[in-house]
Amino acid sequence: MRSTMADVSGAQHEHVDPAPDDGLTVGPAARVVGTTVRALHHYDAIGLVHPGGRTPAGYRVYLEADLDRLRRVLVLRELGFPLQDVATLLAARDDGDEDGVLRLVTDQLAAVDARIDRLQQVRAALTREREAHVSGVRLTQDEKRELFGTTWVENEEDYAREAEERWGATDAWRTSRERTSRYTKADWEQVKAEADGINARFVALMAAGEPADGEAARAVAEEHRQHIGRRFYDCPPEMHAGLGRMYVADERFTATYEALAPGLAQYVSTALQANAAGR
Numbered sequence: 001m002r003s004t005m006a007d008v009s010g011a012q013h014e015h016v017d018p019a020p021d022d023g024l025t026v027g028p029a030a031r032v033v034g035t036t037v038r039a040l041h042h043y044d045a046i047g048l049v050h051p052g053g054r055t056p057a058g059y060r061v062y063l064e065a066d067l068d069r070l071r072r073v074l075v076l077r078e079l080g081f082p083l084q085d086v087a088t089l090l091a092a093r094d095d096g097d098e099d100g101v102l103r104l105v106t107d108q109l110a111a112v113d114a115r116i117d118r119l120q121q122v123r124a125a126l127t128r129e130r131e132a133h134v135s136g137v138r139l140t141q142d143e144k145r146e147l148f149g150t151t152w153v154e155n156e157e158d159y160a161r162e163a164e165e166r167w168g169a170t171d172a173w174r175t176s177r178e179r180t181s182r183y184t185k186a187d188w189e190q191v192k193a194e195a196d197g198i199n200a201r202f203v204a205l206m207a208a209g210e211p212a213d214g215e216a217a218r219a220v221a222e223e224h225r226q227h228i229g230r231r232f233y234d235c236p237p238e239m240h241a242g243l244g245r246m247y248v249a250d251e252r253f254t255a256t257y258e259a260l261a262p263g264l265a266q267y268v269s270t271a272l273q274a275n276a277a278g279r
Helices: 002-010 026-033 037-045 063-077 083-094 097-136 140-149 150-154 156-169 171-180 185-207 214-230 237-249 251-258 264-277
Strands: none
Touching: 002 083, 026 063, 026 156, 037 063, 037 156, 083 097, 083 237, 150 185, 185 214, 214 264, 237 264, 251 264
16 A cells, blocks of 8 residues: 555655755645645644644644655545545554555445446546537428428437447548538538438339439439439448448338338349449
8 A cells, every 4th residue: 555655646746855954944844745835834833744843943744754654644635535535444444454544445446446337427428519519400300391391300319329439430420420511401401401402313213214323314323323422421332332232231221212212222222333343
């Protein structure tokens, strides 16, 4: 325990020369250990650290042993121990009660862990709050419903959380977040208009009997890929093919396309994969 406290103390307080043999009065002692005169007076009053010497004139002074004890007090305070526990710890240490020291340190460790858990919760809440302000979707709830539909609004938080879990560490995710963070409502309206136009062309081709892997469908698929690259993130063909597979593997994407036209999810998926294979 002694070496641990000495190590932490050395990391937290500037090195100073030891006290002279006749000790230091309260002001110089406070400066040496890095605290205030008021704190030293308080520690003296509660019996935590008493100055152990006197000058020839009768002034009370802190000897080197007193300064060491003060440093230990300050380290324990920095570690979060309340003064009552500091006093108990020092007494146990003085008495050689290693079990008592271990119990107090273990209790304090549990308290620190609890604070860390709480701070992590606070940090997560602050992160969500920050992202709410820098998010690309700077829209009211009614505007979101107008642009993206009620289902998307109701599941917005789940979609965002899942997307970050899947792709949060990728360059594509970072690029998309950076770009969309600057989008206004007008920008989103334009993005949606472009996407709606692409979907309408897919619907028209499917209704006309054009094959999903044919030239016309592949051309619209390439338009879809360029739209993603221009508006969100660089989307190379292999990534685009992966999106196509996801459109039929994830029922939420499938439902979005099926709501436009039955069979459209598979049609778009095939078109995207055929276009990627041709590139």
